[in-house]
Amino acid sequence: MWELKIFENENTSEKFSELTKDTVFYRLHSQLLMEQTHLHKKVDLLKQEKKKLQEDLVLLKHHLKDLNVICKDQEEETSNLKTQQQQCPCTSTSGKLASYEKLNYCQGIPAALLEAAVQ
Structure with a gap:
């Protein structure tokens, strides 16, 4: 047992x-x-x-x-x-605008605006 x-x-x-x-x-x-x-x-x-x-x-x-x-x-x-x-022939040596025609040639801005800017 x-x-x-x-x-x-x-x-x-x-x-x-x-x-x-x-x-x-x-x-x-x-x-x-x-x-x-x-x-x-x-x-x-x-x-x-x-x-x-x-x-x-x-x-x-x-x-x-x-x-x-x-x-x-x-x-x-x-x-x-x-x-x-x-x-651009627009500017002289002093940096001032030479004439209306040169400005028109350089920037291609409409004539009416250029006349107002030059005056």
Whole structure:
């Protein structure tokens, strides 16, 4: 009888040990699944952020091209105005207007406005 009780205790102890191992395994497994779910959500958020940043980059590149065109146009316009100013016979060395005809030639302003400006 005594041997039977010892055998039952050993058998119960083994079962308890096995159940404890299983419980630890399932807890760890559950924790890993939660971490995996959390990481999947984080990856999804990062993918969305990446997509938005890529869209912003495309817009910024487009705006940069537009700004470069505007800047180039402004530089050309400024250069043209400087060239016209240098070629214009309207001004003498003192910077004063020489005559009505020269003013008309340089600026292409209608005659009525020039007459009013000269007077």
